[in-house]
Amino acid sequence: MIVLMGLWRFATCLALVALSGTQALDLFENVSLAGGWTVYPIRGIVLENTTVRIACQRNDSVFPDYTLLSPGHSVYSDVVARFKDTPLLQRDDTIKIDKFAQKYEGLWRCTAKVRLPGGIREPIFGPSVAIELAVAPTITQFVAPNTNLSDPVTITCGSPEAKPVPSYMAVVLEKDGTVLKNESGRANVSHTIASVTKGNAGRYTCVAENKAGRSSRTEYFVVQYVPVTTILNMNVTINQTENITFSCQSNGVPDAAITWLLEGKVVKTSDKVNSTLMITSATKEDSGTYTCQGRNDAGFHSDEVVLQVRAPPEAPEKPYAQNTTNVSITVAWIAGSDNFSPIKGYEVRYRERGSDIWLYARNFSDAAGATTVQLIEGLRPLTDYEFRVRARNAFGEGDYSEIGTLTTHPNAPSVGPTILTFTNAKPQTVDLSWTLANQSLLADNEGNITYYEMAYNVKDKPDMASQNTNGVVSMDTLDNLAKGTDYVVRVYARNSGPYRSPPSNEQSFTTGKTVPGRVSDLQVTNESEYSLTITWKVPQDTGGAAITGYNVEHRTSTGAFKAESQASVNASFPNLQPDTLYTFRVSAINSVGPGLPVTKEGSTLKTAVTIDVNEVTETTIDLKFTPTTAETIDRFGIEWKRDDPSDAASESRVLQADDRSFKIEELNTQTNYRITIVTHFSDGTKSPTVIILSTERLLSIRTDPETTLIVTAGEVSTASCLTRMGAEPPGTDVWYRDDEVVSNGEYITVNQHKLTVTYSEQLNGAVFQCKVNGLTASLEIQLVEAAESTGLSNGAKAGIAVGVIILVVIVVLLIVFCIMTKRSRGRFKPNSGPEAGSKSEKPPPAGARSSAYEMKGEDDPRYAASDPVAPESASDMEKIPPSDDAFSPPPPVTDEPAPGEMNNDEHGHVTLKDQADDSEDYENAIDGSGNSKQTTV
Numbered sequence: 001m002i003v004l005m006g007l008w009r010f011a012t013c014l015a016l017v018a019l020s021g022t023q024a025l026d027l028f029e030n031v032s033l034a035g036g037w038t039v040y041p042i043r044g045i046v047l048e049n050t051t052v053r054i055a056c057q058r059n060d061s062v063f064p065d066y067t068l069l070s071p072g073h074s075v076y077s078d079v080v081a082r083f084k085d086t087p088l089l090q091r092d093d094t095i096k097i098d099k100f101a102q103k104y105e106g107l108w109r110c111t112a113k114v115r116l117p118g119g120i121r122e123p124i125f126g127p128s129v130a131i132e133l134a135v136a137p138t139i140t141q142f143v144a145p146n147t148n149l150s151d152p153v154t155i156t157c158g159s160p161e162a163k164p165v166p167s168y169m170a171v172v173l174e175k176d177g178t179v180l181k182n183e184s185g186r187a188n189v190s191h192t193i194a195s196v197t198k199g200n201a202g203r204y205t206c207v208a209e210n211k212a213g214r215s216s217r218t219e220y221f222v223v224q225y226v227p228v229t230t231i232l233n234m235n236v237t238i239n240q241t242e243n244i245t246f247s248c249q250s251n252g253v254p255d256a257a258i259t260w261l262l263e264g265k266v267v268k269t270s271d272k273v274n275s276t277l278m279i280t281s282a283t284k285e286d287s288g289t290y291t292c293q294g295r296n297d298a299g300f301h302s303d304e305v306v307l308q309v310r311a312p313p314e315a316p317e318k319p320y321a322q323n324t325t326n327v328s329i330t331v332a333w334i335a336g337s338d339n340f341s342p343i344k345g346y347e348v349r350y351r352e353r354g355s356d357i358w359l360y361a362r363n364f365s366d367a368a369g370a371t372t373v374q375l376i377e378g379l380r381p382l383t384d385y386e387f388r389v390r391a392r393n394a395f396g397e398g399d400y401s402e403i404g405t406l407t408t409h410p411n412a413p414s415v416g417p418t419i420l421t422f423t424n425a426k427p428q429t430v431d432l433s434w435t436l437a438n439q440s441l442l443a444d445n446e447g448n449i450t451y452y453e454m455a456y457n458v459k460d461k462p463d464m465a466s467q468n469t470n471g472v473v474s475m476d477t478l479d480n481l482a483k484g485t486d487y488v489v490r491v492y493a494r495n496s497g498p499y500r501s502p503p504s505n506e507q508s509f510t511t512g513k514t515v516p517g518r519v520s521d522l523q524v525t526n527e528s529e530y531s532l533t534i535t536w537k538v539p540q541d542t543g544g545a546a547i548t549g550y551n552v553e554h555r556t557s558t559g560a561f562k563a564e565s566q567a568s569v570n571a572s573f574p575n576l577q578p579d580t581l582y583t584f585r586v587s588a589i590n591s592v593g594p595g596l597p598v599t600k601e602g603s604t605l606k607t608a609v610t611i612d613v614n615e616v617t618e619t620t621i622d623l624k625f626t627p628t629t630a631e632t633i634d635r636f637g638i639e640w641k642r643d644d645p646s647d648a649a650s651e652s653r654v655l656q657a658d659d660r661s662f663k664i665e666e667l668n669t670q671t672n673y674r675i676t677i678v679t680h681f682s683d684g685t686k687s688p689t690v691i692i693l694s695t696e697r698l699l700s701i702r703t704d705p706e707t708t709l710i711v712t713a714g715e716v717s718t719a720s721c722l723t724r725m726g727a728e729p730p731g732t733d734v735w736y737r738d739d740e741v742v743s744n745g746e747y748i749t750v751n752q753h754k755l756t757v758t759y760s761e762q763l764n765g766a767v768f769q770c771k772v773n774g775l776t777a778s779l780e781i782q783l784v785e786a787a788e789s790t791g792l793s794n795g796a797k798a799g800i801a802v803g804v805i806i807l808v809v810i811v812v813l814l815i816v817f818c819i820m821t822k823r824s825r826g827r828f829k830p831n832s833g834p835e836a837g838s839k840s841e842k843p844p845p846a847g848a849r850s851s852a853y854e855m856k857g858e859d860d861p862r863y864a865a866s867d868p869v870a871p872e873s874a875s876d877m878e879k880i881p882p883s884d885d886a887f888s889p890p891p892p893v894t895d896e897p898a899p900g901e902m903n904n905d906e907h908g909h910v911t912l913k914d915q916a917d918d919s920e921d922y923e924n925a926i927d928g929s930g931n932s933k934q935t936t937v
Contacts, residue, residue, distance in 0.1 A: 045132045045164065046100050047212060052131070054095035054108060105133040136213025137162035141188060142206050146222040148298050150195050157206030158188025159215060168209040180204075196223050201253070227252025227273075229294035229301045237308040237340055238282055240395070246277045246305060250294025261291040284311035284339050311339040312396040316346070319387040319404035322373060326381040326409045326445075326497060331361075332373045333389050333401060341393040348374045353384040353405060364392050381445040382410040382497075410447035412499030413437060417452060417474075417491050420504040427483040427512040427544060433475035434504050437493040447495040454478050459486035459508065468494070484513040484544020516588040516595040517541030519550070519569075524602030528690045529578040532602050535570040536586050545590035551597070553585040561585065579606035608679035608687035609636075614661065618669040618696045619727050624661045625677055625689075632682040633657045640664055643672040643692050668730045669773060670697040701729055701772050703779045713759045713786045719779055721753045721770035728753045729772040736769045757781060 046052055097104055108131055137159035147153045157171060169189045170182040183189040193200055201223040207216045229250040238244055250256040250273050258275040260268040268277055273294075279286050287309040293302040314336030323330040331350075335343060348362035361376045362368060370391075379385065384407045390400045417434040424431045432454060439449055455466045456478060469476045481487065488508050492500035517539040526533035538547060552571045553561040561583075564571075576582065580603065587597035608629050614622040621640075627633060635657055641650035655662060667673065671694065678688045703709075704720045711717045721734045732752045735742040742750050747760040757763060764783040769776050 045134045045211065047134050048101060049099045052097045052100045052104070054097075054131075100133065102133050105131055133163065134210075134212035135161060135163040137166050137208035137210055137215045139206050139208060139215050139217035142217050142219050144204050144219040144221040146224055146297075147196050149197065149223060149225040152192065152194050153196055153200075154190050154192045155204055155221065156188060156190040157208075157217065159208040160187045162187065162208060162210050162215075163212065164210055166208040166210045168207065170207045172205045172207060198223055198225065222253060224253050224296070224298040226299035226301050227256035227294035227296055229256070229258070229292055229303050231290075231292050231303040231305045233305050235306040235308075237310060240283055240309050240311045241281050242309075243278070243280045244282060244307065245279070246290060246292070247274070248276070248292035248294075248303065249274045250292075250301070252294065252296050252298060252301075254296050254298075256294035256296040256300075259293045259295070261293065262286075263288045264291075279307070282307075282309045284309050287339070308340040310341045310395055313338045313341070313343050313391040313393050313398040315399040316372070316389045316391060316401040318402040319348075319389055319406075321406045324406065324409055326411050326499070327379050328375060328377040329379060329385065329406050329408060330373060330375045331387050331389075331404075331406070333404075335370075335372055335391065336398065336401075338391070338393055339395070341395050343370045343391045343393050345369050345392050346372070346374075346389055347392070347397075348376075348387065348389050350376055350385050350387045353386050358388075361387075364397075379408045381408055382447055383408050409497030409499070410495050411443065411445050412497065413442055413446050413449055413493045413495055413501035415441045416493045416501030417504045420489070420491050420507050422489070422507050422509050425509045425511055427514050428481045429477050429479045430481065430487075430489075430509050430511065431475065431477050432489065432491065432507075434491050436472065436474050437501055447497065449493045449495055449501075451494050452476070453492040453494050453500055454489060455492060455503070456487050456489040458482075459488050481511050482544065483511055483541070486510050511544065513544035513590070513592050514541075515593045516543040516545075516547060516590050518596050518598050519586050519588055520598075522584070522586055522598045522600040524584065524600055526572075528688065529605045529607045530576055530690075531572065531574045532576060532582060532604060533570060533572045534584050534586070534600065534602070536598070537569060539588050539595065542588075543590050543592055543595065545592060547588050547590055549589045551585075551587045551589060551594050553597070554582050557581050557583070576604050578604050580604050605689075606687055607689055608633075609677055609689050611675075611677065611689060611691045613693065616693060616696060617727065618723050619667050619730060620663060620665045621667065621673065621675070621693055621695065622661070622663040623675070623677075623691075626660065627679070629679075629687075634680045634682045637678040637680065638662055638664075638675070639678070640673050640675045642668075643674040666728075667695050669695050671695050701770055701775045701777045703770055703777045705779075707778070708780050708782050709755075709757060710782050710784055711757050711759050711763070712784045715786075716756060716758050718754055718756045719768075721755070721772070721777065731772060734770050734772050736771050737766065742768065755779075759783060 138161060139157055139159055140161065141156065141158040143157070144155045145153060155171060159166060159169070165185055165187055167184055168182070169184065169186050171180050171189055171191045172178070181189050181191040189206075201221055203218055204221050205216055205218045208214070227250040229248060232247040232249070236244060246260075248258060248260075250258055255273050258270045258272065259266060260270075260275070260277045267290075268275070275292070277290065277292075287307055289304055289306050291302050291304050293300055316336050317334040319331045319333045321329050322332040331348065345364040345366065346362060346368070347360070347364050349358040350361050351358050362374050368374065376385075376387075384405055387404045387406060388400045388402075391398045415437045417437050419435045420432065421434070422430050422432050434452070437449055442449070449472055451471055452469045452473065453466050454469070454476060455464055457464045467476075467478055467480075478489065486508065487510070488506055490503040490506050492503055494500050519536040519539050522534065522536040524532055524534050534552070536550075550566045550569070551563055552566045553563045554573055555561045556577070571586075573582070582602055582604070584600050584602065585597040586600075587594045589595070606629075609625040609627050612624040612626070614624050616622070625636075636655040636659060637652060638655060639650055639652040641647065653662070664673075664675070672692055673695070674690060674692050676688050676690050678686050680686045700723075702722055704722055709717050709719045721729060723729050733741045734753055735750050735755050742748060742755070744750055747758040747763060749756040755768060761783070763781045766781045768779045768781070770779070
């Protein structure tokens with residue numbers, strides 16, 4: 001148990017001790033650990049060949065063993081696993097290494113043995129500790145590559161073998177000691193330059209340092225750049241036989257090699273940065289552009305200089321004939337180089353071919369000077385001549401040109417063809433035949449006949465055309481003629497010269513006619529929902545006859561063609577179906593017949609809305625429109641203009657998507673208007689719908705007020721000129737006086753359709769006319785004096801006058817009422833005596849009607865017992881209220897007037913009722929004849 005407890009208290013014990021030799025880099029003193037272990041030191045970093053002692057002790061009399069391990073396995077497991085058998089083991093049970101080497105580097109383990117009951121010894125294992133060999137840094141990696149200007153570059157250096165990792169690692173620019181990059185605890189370091197400049201070039205030093213030592217290494221960083229090459233001379237001109245030296249320098253890194261070139265050919269090379277080129281006794285061959293080119297690893301650069309060596313001119317090019325006749329040749333040539341000295345003259349010489357004698361056509365001293373053309377006359381027809389030319393400048397004569405051989409033309413053939421005839425005249429061709437000219441009759445200088453020329457022209461026109469035969473033939477076909485045209489033709493014999501023989505006899509013929517060709521540029525225009533217009537151009541080929549008209553046909557995709565004749569180059573097709581594809585065919589017609597048709601398709605637009613007309617007046621058009629599509633509508637646009645191509649003026653408005661009506665106002669009367677409603681869809685497309693409507697004719701006009709305008713003193717009155725519908729008529733100058741347009745004055749102001757008049761004695765009784773479209777309405781001016789005392793307005797005065805009249809009527813009615821009331825009382829007194837001559841009557845039964853039309857006596861022959869009272873007139877008929885039942889008894893009287901009141905009967909009569917008893921009054925109201933008597937007002 002004691003032993004087991006000791007195992008739990010076990011602690012690691014390793015020690016690296018530098019006892020002698022090279023100084024240890026890391027040294028730890030003795031350390032007492034739990035479990036009775038004492039170690040010294042527990043770790044270390046040492047240099048090579050340093051003396052190192054390894055020791056561990058336990059307080060419980062154990063015997064240590066030492067084992068060297070590399071990571072993961074025992075290095076000396078078989079050889080030196082137990083150092084007791086090696087010279088390294090000391091008497092004090094420690095390990096001593098006199099010269100520490102790499103083979104001793106690794107993990108060291110110390111083990112101890114304890115005695116157990118029974119005499120058995122068991123090992124106690126401890127942990128491992130590293131022993132590290134310190135290695136001084138050595139710069140083995142240093143990259144500073146040469147590079148070009150503006151290129152990116154990275155300079156790197158490192159010491160990967162150093163142990164431990166260097167504590168100081170830097171890249172230093174040596175030329176001024178500037179530290180560019182410093183890293184610690186790393187084996188390498190790098191410095192990046194994004195864009196290299198010339199200033200980045202120089203010495204770079206890499207420094208690495210750790211506890212084992214210090215190392216450095218220097219490299220030279222080269223920045224390469226293309227050399228700049230410069231020729232120190234300017235362009236120069238010298239005379240032949242003179243000397244000239246050119247100098248050139250080229251500066252670049254690395255040094256450039258120089259190459260001299262003349263017109264691209266190498267003349268000298270040099271590996272120096274400065275070079276010269278010397279030209280001695282210069283000739284014209286030394287003239288040209290000299291190039292100095294400097295080249296290095298970064299590239300090349302060049303500079304140029306031009307040298308001009310003055311010398312005699314170069315030879316002209318071979319002479320050629322600019323113009324030739326049968327007795328002369330105009331010779332021309334192209335000048336050679338003047339070798340930097342102007343040409344002063346030319347020498348031209350010629351001879352007949354085969355002759356040895358050169359004749360002068362021109363000397364250097366001739367006035368022609370430096371011109372490059374010379375006329376030589378007096379030559380023989382159909383003869384070969386040789387020509388040569390040379391030039392002269394201030395440095396002498398140049399070489400002769402190459403000889404040019406030229407030939408004069410032969411004379412014209414003196415004999416021509418005869419008996420010209422034609423056959424088979426077609427629309428564009430005719431066959432001709434003739435008798436050949438007799439070659440034997442021609443002179444030697446006329447040469448041989450080589451072909452025949454058929455010359456022709458339109459009859460009565462001077463312009464000639466010609467067509468040549470292919471060789472000597474007696475017939476040919478004249479082609480490319482115009483159809484239906486009268487021609488005149490003749491034939492000539494031709495030789496190699498420009499002259500022709502006398503003509504043959506003249507023949508006239510007429511080409512045939514054909515139907516016209518196709519019309520061109522057929523287009524479909526003016527697209528709308530209900531109409532299309534097509535246009536085209538006259539065919540280029542009329543067939544030789546005038547175009548008399550056009551056949552125009554159209555159809556739908558499923559219908560048959562409908563044809564019509566058209567004289568002009570356009571046709572309109574109204575009353576078409578919306579959103580329908582139509583096919584059009586047009587063919588031209590002449591006296592021969594119709595030509596081939598041209599076909600074109602076009603579609604009417606789809607109808608996005610239907611338009612209904614709410615109302616049309618003289619000056620307004622009120623429209624209603626309804627969408628016919630399910631597509632989303634963004635807005636509407638409405639535009640209107642006179643349906644007159646010469647009038648481009650128009651007006652427009654933008655309507656919302658939910659608008660469905662619009663009223664167009666201030667239009668001209670009796671005028672056609674083209675109204676377009678454009679439906680704008682949300683996808684950006686649009687669809688126009690067109691309708692043509694005419695405003696109504698202006699039937700009448702009137703003034704407001706009518707006939708008379710009253711103008712009160714001190715006041716201003718205004719009249720208007722209006723249509724019968726109350727709108728302003730078209731036009732502005734509508735007011736006239738004595739057939740002259742009224743203009744603004746002291747007492748009159750005209751503002752379009754309004755006439756404003758200020759009180760003036762000069763205008764009393766004046767008559768003005770409102771004139772529109774031949775219609776006239778007159779207005780007379782009437783002046784009225786203002787009230788002196790009250791100063792009341794006209795309206796107030798009229799109100800007072802009406803009030804006075806009403807008051808007078810009321811007073812008169814009251815007087816009449818009083819008089820009639822008094823009379824009625826004396827007239828309807830009770831009459832009981834027989835002298836009254838009246839027949840006693842009983843009061844009528846209850847419910848009897850008291851109307852003057854319904855009261856009747858039993859003996860009155862005017863009424864039948866059962867007949868209702870008939871009205872006296874149609875107006876009376878309207879006043880009788882209708883009865884629900886004609887045979888029912890009359891209703892009781894419930895609306896009798898009170899005594900003394902007036903009662904309006906069914907016929908509008910006023911009955912005065914006394915305040916006496918009803919029955920008595922009724923008795924008194926019946927006269928002796930039994931008739932009802934009433935007093936009416």
